[in-house]
Structures are given as C-alpha cells and as structure tokens.
Amino acid sequence: LGFIQFAQTTAYFPLKLVQIMGRVTFPLYSRLQDDPKAFAETLGRSIQICAFATFFFVGLFLGMGRQVIHVIFTDKWLPALPLLYIYASVISIGFISPVAAAALDASGRPQIIAKLAFGWTLLNWAVVLLTTPRWGMVGFAAGYSVHVVVGNVAVLILMLYLIPGVRVMRRLAVPMVGGVVVFGFGRRVGPYAMDVPSFIAAVVVCFLIFALFLPFVRRDGSPDAPPRAPRPRA
Secondary structure (H helix, E strand, O other): OHHHHHHHHHHOOOHHHHHHHHHHHHHHHHHHOOOHHHHHHHHHHHHHHHHHHHHHHHHHHHHHHHHHHHHHHOHHHHHHHHHHHHHHHHHHHHOHHHHHHHHHHHOOOHHHHHHHHHHHHHHHHHHHHHHHHHHHHHHHHHHHHHHHHHHHHHHHHHHHHHOOOOOHHHHHHHHHHHHHHHHHHHHHHHHHOOOHHHHHHHHHHHHHHHHOOHHHEOOOOOEOOOOOOOOOOO
16 A cells, blocks of 8 residues: 555656646636637646646656656665556546646536546446456556546546637647657666766756757647748739
8 A cells, every 4th residue: 555655646746736727727717718719728728738747757757767766765665666657657648637627617517527526436446446356556556547547538528529629639749749758768868867966967857858848839739830931922
C-alpha cells in the first residue's frame, strides 16, 4: 500500500495545477455560459495550459523515473517504479476530466459528471478486484487505471459534443510532442544523472527543451506555422 500510494501521489503531482485551474476558472465559465464561442475558447486554453504542465512531468517520469526516485526519495522506493510508470502514463489523459468537469458544472450540467463518477467507481471496484489477486500491486495500479482512462475518454467525447469549438486535439498536439521529446532525452541522459548535481542539470535541460515548444502554439490552439504566400491573381 505504501508503494502504491507513493507512486500515485508522485505521478499525480501535475494534478495540483489542474485542480487549481478548475477552481479558478469555474466562476469564469459561469459568466461565459451565454457566449458559446468565448466559453469554448476559455476551456480550450485551460486544457492547453494544464496539458503543458502535465506532459512535461509525464515525459520526465517515464524518461527519468528511476533517477527521480533514486535522487529525491532514495532507493528504498524503487520497487514502486513500475507503478510510477503506469500512473504517469494514465495521467496523460487523466488530467482532462477535472478541467472539463468545472466547465460542465458551470454550464448547468452537473448531473453528467455525477453519473459518470458513479459509473467509473463501479468499474474501478470490479476491475481492481479482478486484477489485484492475480498481479499484486502492479495489477492494482493497472486495474485502477482502467476507470481513469475510460472515464476521461467519456468526458472528452461528451465535452466535444456539448461544447463544440474547443479543438482539444489541436491544443494537445504540441504539449504531447514536447512530452515525447522530454521522454526521449530523459532516457538518453538518465544513466548519467544519478547524483544531485547531474540530476538537477538534466531536469533543467529537459525543461528548457520542453519550453522550446511554447512559441509553436497559436491562440486558437493549433501549431504555429509560417504564413502562406498569397496566390498570384489571374
């Protein structure tokens, strides 16, 4: 139980920003519910901000999870490394529901999240009871992650249907690519970052690399691109 709680708490660290974003934006969504375009734009920007924070840590945990545990928490927590990988992978989609829930509640649809929460709670109990006896703590983490993935996919589909114009995939594209790059770089330099100075240096470089992707995002959430030359008139 200690390893499970440790891995989940560590992997879910980016959700602190997501939870703050949900509380801060709820009154803003309430004021914008009569302006569908502004409502969708604000929700999309909130998702994009949370995606940048989340995908950086996902890439860092997947690429340098062993070094994070070794340097910050000591080797006694290394048995939780597979659990950290599982929870970090799941949070790459699991951050969406808290942001979308605030928007749906503010738009007068709190029953949607309540019904989904009831459903994914039942799913969680059923799957965890099947996977834990067979695979132990890894089975618990994997089984627990099923309801997170299913629930967030359901929230995403409903959000796209009820709040058109959010452009979720466009807004997630650049942060996702940045996270993949951080993961690749972390895997390459991780074996050389086993003490405090080298670990800090590697994390700083990962952050700087990830920050290079910020200028490639336009206001509408799509990746930035050079302007096209005007077509000559006939």
